[in-house]
Amino acid sequence: MLCINHVNKTLKDRKVLNDICVTFERGKIYGLRGINGSGKTMLMRMAAGLIFPDSGSVSIDGKQLGKDLSFPEKMGVLIENPAFLNAYTGRSNLELLNSLSEEAHPEDVETALLRVGLDPEDRRKYRKYSLGMKQRLGIAAAIMGQPDLLLLDEPINALDEEGIDLFEQIIQQEKDRGAMVLITCHDDERLRRWSDVIVEVVDGRIVSLKEAVGHNIEN
């Protein structure tokens, strides 16, 4: 369980997160809604331990980030442009990332690539990847190694319909496995369909948190 407790953050005199209090539970998909600049990415960055609160705290299963935990374990993250190495293939990029994990299994790389529809035998370097292929690789990196918490900021950007279908299957599988999935997406209809709970963000505040009505990916 990921708990954000009275978190405030000011950047360059602008309050980008304002008394955020929310708990994200495993086995649920949360959709973050809000206009451009409302603070969705900041909230994700805070949850991922990429920025730290001025006040308040973020904790995972009762352990406070920056105090009891230096970084979130078992968290998969896709926020903005993932840093992959241009001169490596998609597969070798994932192998490198996987080698940093203590619980890594070599087969996780191939499984993640296949789940997003990338060919594990593709010898093209990352710099030759199309935008959609780069996005697929970013999703593969996030889901590799069965994370408990999955943070996906604008995950379907640049994806074609087949990529979006695969993505929908992935988030449903991750949820069914018991992961918490937090997503932003500017396609409101899709976000509502995917989500169990819609979290509305306005000016750095959470203004509502509602069970999504009639959501169902199979429909």
Ligand SMILES: Nc1ncnc2c1ncn2[C@@H]1O[C@H](COP(=O)(O)OP(=O)(O)OP(=O)(O)O)[C@@H](O)[C@H]1O
């Ligand atoms: N590095 C930064 N320094 C200062 N302010 C920033 C920085 N990055 C973002 N902000 C500000 O923080 C606020 C929240 O931005 P954020 O990226 O979280 O919005 P968002 O809801 O994700 O928007 P979008 O829908 O466009 O992705 C905005 O006012 C933005 O200008």
